[in-house]
Amino acid sequence: MMELILEEKDASDWVYRGEGAANLILSYAGSSHPFVGKVLRVPKVKKDETNCEELTSYLSEHECLLWKEDCDLLSAPTREIAKHLYVQYVMCPLLGSNHVDAGIRILVSMDFLKAVERNTLSQRPSWRVDQADVNTQCDYALLISDHSVFPQPLHDEEFSISVEIKPKCGFLPCSRYIAEDHTIKKSMSRFKLHQNLKSQQKKVSQLSQYDPLDMFSGSRERIKKSVKDLFSTPQNNFRVFLNGSLVFGSLGGGEYITNAHNEKAFDDLLTSVIQADDGMRTACFLELVSEAVSKSGLLDRLLQAQKLDAFDIEGAIHAYYDVVSQPCLVCKELGEDKLSGRFSSLHSLPLDGSLKIVRDYLIAATAKDLSMMISFRIREKRDPKSQYNVIFHESTGQTFDYKVSFIDLDMKPLEKMTYYYELDQKILRCYTKMMKTAKRPKISPSVVDKTSYQEKSMVVEDDSPTRDSAVIGA
Numbered sequence: 074m075m076e077l078i079l080e081e082k083d084a085s086d087w088v089y090r091g092e093g094a095a096n097l098i099l100s101y102a103g104s105s106h107p108f109v110g111k112v113l114r115v116p117k118v119k120k121d122e123t124n125c126e127e128l129t130s131y132l133s134e135h136e137c138l139l140w141k142e143d144c145d146l147l148s149a150p151t152r153e154i155a156k157h158l159y160v161q162y163v164m165c166p167l168l169g170s171n172h173v174d175a176g177i178r179i180l181v182s183m184d185f186l187k188a189v190e191r192n193t194l195s196q197r198p199s200w201r202v203d204q205a206d207v208n209t210q211c212d213y214a215l216l217i218s219d220h221s222v223f224p225q226p227l228h229d230e231e232f233s234i235s236v237e238i239k240p241k242c243g244f245l246p247c248s249r250y251i252a253e254d255h256t257i258k259k260s261m262s263r264f265k266l267h268q269n270l271k272s273q274q275k276k277v278s279q280l281s282q283y284d285p286l287d288m289f290s291g292s293r294e295r296i297k298k299s300v301k302d303l304f305s306t307p308q309n310n311f312r313v314f315l316n317g318s319l320v321f322g323s324l325g326g327g328e329y330i331t332n333a334h335n336e337k338a339f340d341d342l343l344t345s346v347i348q349a350d351d352g353m354r355t356a357c358f359l360e361l362v363s364e365a366v367s368k369s370g371l372l373d374r375l376l377q378a379q380k381l382d383a384f385d386i387e388g389a390i391h392a393y394y395d396v397v398s399q400p401c402l403v404c405k406e407l408g409e410d411k412l413s414g415r416f417s418s419l420h421s422l423p424l425d426g427s428l429k430i431v432r433d434y435l436i437a438a439t440a441k442d443l444s445m446m447i448s449f450r451i452r453e454k455r456d457p458k459s460q461y462n463v464i465f466h467e468s469t470g471q472t473f474d475y476k477v478s479f480i481d482l483d484m485k486p487l488e489k490m491t492y493y494y495e496l497d498q499k500i501l502r503c504y505t506k507m508m509k510t511a512k513r514p515k516i517s518p519s520v521v522d523k524t525s526y527q528e529k530s531m532v533v534e535d536d537s538p539t540r541d542s543a544v545i546g547a
């Protein structure tokens with residue numbers, strides 16, 4: 074295939090779709106064949122990072138050790154290429170190659186990227202603009218299938234509906250390296266614990282009702298509950314796209330910019346999709362989504378990848394210091410002797426053992442942060458046999474094809490291990506403080522149920538805008 078290159082003149086065909094912390098996503102609005110049905114994933118650069126070393130440099134010496142089993146990664150001339158290979162050779166086998174499109178790298182000119190930056194500025198959430206710009210120094214961007222539309226339409230007039238779920242970590246850790254003071258980690262999900270810190274930091278205005286433990290439970294009823302909870306408090310964990318446009322949820326992880334201003338508006342939007350009475354369509358749609366999650370069985374597969382984190386950050390951090398051949402700052406801080414203290418079994422591992430712990434931890438980190446997109450289309454009786462998965466939706470008598478894809482399978486940098494440790498400590502400190510100020514000193518953290526946790530949470534109430542300020546239906 075001839076090498077594709079995007080120039081300044083092409084920029085107007087690419088429209089803002091959304092963004093995360095690290096990339097900006099553009100969808101294609103033109104008619105050039107190779108780009109139809111695709112999105113472009115353009116890396117961003119943090120404003121406080123003066124150089125873009127991460128994108129242009131090689132893997133660090135210690136990262137090379139870490140990924141040495143995945144030989145192709147080491148042959149990559151840049152970190153950017155190594156990250157692309159990581160999706161193909163590390164994440165794809167874990168999640169299934171038919172559920173991952175690693176994309177192809179295409180050349181982009183600096184003028185194209187500058188034009189994209191200008192054109193998208195007004196649509197980006199302001200807190201994302203404050204944090205990062207489009208990285209105009211990049212030579213390449215990734216061209217990936219647009220999972221918000223069904224791959225091949227069966228009929229001309231066909232609609233396309235898809236949901237995006239960022240399920241986060243679906244299990245409770247049980248590592249023996251978790252400090253006694255942190256036992257709450259063994260009974261309350263990381264997501265729930267983190268909510269409290271986010272609320273204190275005013276990153277969210279309301280605690281999420283969602284609990285990943287329901288989503289990953291394998292129980293149909295609990296999955297259904299978790300999808301309803303996502304709909305009530307979507308934050309950056311739930312979005313709905315109709316014909317490629319966001320109709321529910323937050324754009325770019327910011328405010329809820331959506332066509333569905335209230336539940337009725339959303340219910341009305343579903344008219345072309347769900348054959349049910351007014352006011353009943355949303356519930357039927359959420360049921361359809363839950364069914365697809367259950368039937369696909371993909372969350373079980375994702376959970377196995379997340380469980381590669383077997384030691385928890387409180388254990389893995391010690392292996393990290395051995396991998397980078399530095400004195401263990403955590404043992405030092407905790408006053409533990411490296412060779413005879415609580416973590417001596419970790420510190421006495423051979424290098425390959427430490428490498429495996431850290432490697433598995435980072436793969437699990439990717440699996441805890443990715444999103445799943447499920448796209449649907451209606452099947453008519455006359456349609457040919459489906460090459461996709463099929464769901465019969467009992468409540469409406471409709472049949473749907475659905476396809477599940479994983480997005481955002483980025484490799485996490487090795488240096489992030491110390492950040493993970495610090496964040497974990499911060500989340501736990503916040504929880505401990507909350508429990509103290511809750512003025513119920515006798516209650517044992519392990520018996521705190523979800524309701525009492527929410528009631529006791531300290532939502533800092535002031536007028537500052539949060540990332541999820543305008544909640545739908547409010």
Ligand SMILES: O=P(O)(O)O[C@@H]1[C@@H](OP(=O)(O)O)[C@H](OP(=O)(O)O)[C@H](O)[C@H](OP(=O)(O)O)[C@H]1OP(=O)(O)O
Binds near residue numbers: 326438483
């Ligand atoms: O640490 P977490 O669990 O808050 O996850 C971060 C995400 O926060 P959230 O899902 O909102 O809690 C965070 O998402 P947001 O920026 O909050 O939308 C990123 O996905 C971040 O990954 P990276 O820095 O882009 O590699 C994520 O960082 P990683 O932990 O996956 O490295």
Ligand SMILES: Nc1ncnc2c1ncn2[C@@H]1O[C@H](COP(=O)(O)OP(=O)(O)OP(=O)(O)O)[C@@H](O)[C@H]1O
Binds near residue numbers: 092219220481
């Ligand atoms: N292939 C795709 N098809 C459709 N929409 C996509 C696709 N990839 C990304 N998106 C949309 O763009 C958003 C941001 O993409 P992505 O999660 O890859 O960004 P990121 O910066 O890597 O995220 P993070 O904050 O997790 O690091 C997604 O939440 C999703 O709404």
Ligand SMILES: [Zn+2]
Binds near residue numbers: 391394402403405420
């Ligand atoms: Zn240590």
